[in-house]
């Protein structure tokens with residue numbers, strides 16, 4: 001059984017069925033692509049997985065534990081973290097603080113440690129800062145640690161979102177169009193980085209992308225959805241030649 | 254070690270000032286100064302929930318009232334027996350024991366009230382907290398009006414005078430240090446993340462309900478302490494001092510100073526309290542001055558006088574202090 005198992009999930013918004021009977025299985029360590037034209041329901045799948053929405057039907061299991069009814073913070077604590085397509089950085093915080101916030105899951109300090117600023121807290125704060133700087137280093141953001149996150153250029157904000165998600169120590173990482181707004185060169189670089197992060201941290205990655213070319217080069221397995229339903233599933237090679245996929249993309253574009 | 258010395262120094266300075274201050278600045282100014290201190294505690298604590306955590310509570314006076322009456326009643330009724338128990342101590346020490354007992358009770362009961370109000374209303378999104386806290390403030394006031402043992406509509410008279418400049422400003426320092434330390438820890442980052450983006454905060458594992466309730470309860474506890482200090486200074490409490498107008502005053506203070514800035518809340522409390530006295534001659538019209546000031550601030554400095562400017566840089570502090 002995979003680390004992430006979605007079975008027959010459906011969610012409706014009023015009359016619109018955004019995701020319909022979706023089944024998906026991610027092997028541990030996979031780099032899995034979820035693609036589809038605009039409005040296909042990709043972000044909605046992320047929102048279902050992370051507890052923003054609860055499915056009307058079907059089940060979701062993370063490492064054998066049912067998470068379909070849990071709140072987002074609980075799911076994050078269980079080891080699934082995400083980035084947002086419409087960037088959601090903490091706007092009054094610096095680049096460094098954004099990542100430090102995400103380290104709070106691993107804190108051992110109690111509220112009284114915080115109020116009295118005990119030695120334990122001060123040592124932990126030093127450790128949190130080191131960890132955060134290390135993560136920023138991976139994304140070449142350490143040089144701008146003290147700037148407000150919102151003052152970063154768009155591409156850097158996307159990379160910061162990944163760094164922040166990684167700071168929660170996830171086992172499964174969900175990336176919603178991390179390369180949006182980047183040119184092909186930058187996108188390919190980012191994909192290489194994502195692959196190396198997966199290897200280094202032993203992650204399972206689910207990647208949403210609507211640029212087929214980008215996802216073909218990096219994902220080992222790809223699922224294509226359109227109008228909330230799966231229309232194809234397989235290796236990049238198989239997907240590329242699938243007439244239904246070609247039609248969805250040409251028809252939808 | 255260095256911190257311990259700082260606190261010792263602060264206590265000594267306050268203790269040295271206390272006996273001479275009234276003579277130095279006059280009884281009237283002394284009273285204003287104490288009132289400023291009480292309002293600083295109220296503003297800095299309300300700022301924790303409204304400024305840093307981004308929730309909108311408009312019932313701070315309710316918790317202030319709960320603290321004031323709890324402490325007053327505790328000392329009024331249990332005080333004599335405690336004095337017997339501590340008879341071997343000098344009077345100053347007996348007073349201190351009584352006051353600290355009252356303030357502890359005030360903080361606990363106000364904190365419990367915060368928990369009771371916070372859990373149901375903070376679980377829901379949107380403006381429920383505003384509505385529920387407003388209602389809570391009024392319920393508390395009506396409740397007090399109807400409890401004869403604490404004076405009811407007559408007011409609670411004969412409360413022992415235990416608090417003074419020394420105690421009020423000691424708790425001003427404790428409040429500021431607590432809120433400052435809290436907001437520069439993991440907890441503070443969680444509070445601010447909720448204010449900035451609740452969905453992202455949840456996604457990063459912040460149990461937003463839990464942290465909102467925590468922030469709200471701590472804020473309520475300090476309002477309770479402010480109430481205790483106030484009652485044991487004025488020696489008389491009346492429910493009319495705790496209407497929603499009193500809550501609104503505290504909101505004005507933190508808006509003047511800048512939501513989410515500790516220094517701003519302190520400045521706001523000083524400006525507002527002193528301003529209210531300066532314009533006392535205007536009677537009810539003095540509130541208009543503040544309405545005008547508030548409108549001007551909203552237009553020209555919506556971030557408040559100090560905004561998110563901070564005297565002490567919070568970030569670089571991991572090792573220091």
Ligand SMILES: Nc1ncnc2c1ncn2[C@@H]1O[C@H](COP(=O)(O)OP(=O)(O)OP(=O)(O)O)[C@@H](O)[C@H]1O
Pocket residue numbers: 013016018036037038039040041042043044045085210
């Ligand atoms: N909360 C909601 N309420 C109503 N409709 C919604 C909601 N969330 C998503 N939808 C609808 O569900 C459908 C799928 O949207 P979704 O954002 O998941 O698509 P997507 O595949 O991520 O598209 P894109 O490539 O543009 O990001 C759309 O028709 C959208 O309008």
Ligand SMILES: [Mg+2]
Pocket residue numbers: 042043044085
């Ligand atoms: Mg999307």
